[in-house]
Amino acid sequence: PFQLADADQRLSSGASRIYREYLLGHLRAAYKQKFARRPSPLAVDVDKLRTFYQFDDQVTAPLHGFSGADDYYQKSSCQQYLRGIRKNTLILHAIDDPFLYPASIPTETDLSANVVLELSEHGGHVGFMAGKLFPQRWLESRILRFIES
Numbered sequence: 039p040f041q042l043a044d045a046d047q048r049l050s051s052g053a054s055r056i057y058r059e060y061l062l063g064h065l066r067a068a069y070k071q072k073f074a075r076r077p078s079p080l081a082v083d084v085d086k087l088r089t090f091y092q093f094d095d096q097v098t099a100p101l102h103g104f105s106g107a108d109d110y111y112q113k114s115s116c117q118q119y120l121r122g123i124r125k126n127t128l129i130l131h132a133i134d135d136p137f138l139y140p141a142s143i144p145t146e147t148d149l150s151a152n153v154v155l156e157l158s159e160h161g162g163h164v165g166f167m168a169g170k171l172f173p174q175r176w177l178e179s180r181i182l183r184f185i186e187s
Contacts, residue, residue, distance in 0.1 A: 042111035044142040046090045054136040123150040128184040
């Protein structure tokens with residue numbers, strides 16, 4: 039996400055909580071599998087962690103050398119790096135992405151001249167479908183056109 043803290047807030051509200059529960063379930067399972075045969079360096083019960091912030095603060099951040107979730111979110115959010123991109127880059131983002139509020143989408147002033155930000159009204163997180171009766175994915179063809187241009 040452009041801003042991890044914004045994504046955490048978005049995934050904690052409305053229907054987006056469904057995604058949060060699903061993804062946190064996978065994160066909990068991955069943590070348990072990783073430490074099933076060796077002791078975890080953390081004293082945490084992942085089943086009690088109910089938000090991404092809690093999981094990131096108590097698991098992700100300490101396992102990866104961050105002081106906590108705030109430090110992890112600040113250093114790992116990509117928006118701060120967009121102005122420094124030197125290679126031609128295409129960013130496709132759907133305004134209805136359930137992981138991010140529309141207000142969190144970067145503006146032209148946040149981007150390098152080498153970055154093309156294309157916004158789609160619909161697409162969810164990675165849907166990008168066109169057509170009603172027989173929907174077709176268009177993400178892959180758009181990426182190929184960008185690479186070939």
